[in-house]
Amino acid sequence: MVSRAFACLVLASTIAWTGVPAAAERAKAQVVCTPADRKLVYECEIMLMGRKSGAPLEGAKLVVGADMPSMPLAHNVKPVTASPGGKPGMYTATIELEMHGEWALRLDVAGPTRDRLIHKIHFGASKGSSTDQGGRTNQMKK
Numbered sequence: 001m002v003s004r005a006f007a008c009l010v011l012a013s014t015i016a017w018t019g020v021p022a023a024a025e026r027a028k029a030q031v032v033c034t035p036a037d038r039k040l041v042y043e044c045e046i047m048l049m050g051r052k053s054g055a056p057l058e059g060a061k062l063v064v065g066a067d068m069p070s071m072p073l074a075h076n077v078k079p080v081t082a083s084p085g086g087k088p089g090m091y092t093a094t095i096e097l098e099m100h101g102e103w104a105l106r107l108d109v110a111g112p113t114r115d116r117l118i119h120k121i122h123f124g125a126s127k128g129s130s131t132d133q134g135g136r137t138n139q140m141k142k
């Protein structure tokens with residue numbers, strides 16, 4: 001017995017979340033961002049792994065977007081495509097933010113595995129990092 005309101009909510013979150021084939025393993029990520037030479041520019045190293053296997057995710061197409069959970073619609077950071085680098089499963093992306101504070105990095109993974117991961121990271125003058133927080137967009141509603 002599902003109320004109509006609940007069904008709508010489920011539908012909305014399904015649409016907001018990119019489709020993942022049932023058979024494919026979900027992804028997880030470790031993200032470390034380091035301030036670059038220019039203010040508000042960060043070099044991010046993103047390690048993509050299988051959520052269950054922990055195996056490095058190679059050959060993925062990774063697009064990194066950024067938004068501030070506390071300031072909806074206030075920012076418009078253009079998503080960047082990450083490049084593979086360093087070691088298997090490692091990707092790097094240079095992101096340019098618009099202010100310091102807590103940002104939610106949106107990792108859109110395509111290729112062998114499709115997934116969307118949200119990582120909240122506090123960006124200040126020093127190094128920012130986050131471990132995996134799972135892949136559902138509802139984490140942005142906090």
Ligand SMILES: [Cu+2]
Nearest residue numbers: 068071074099
């Ligand atoms: Cu802001």
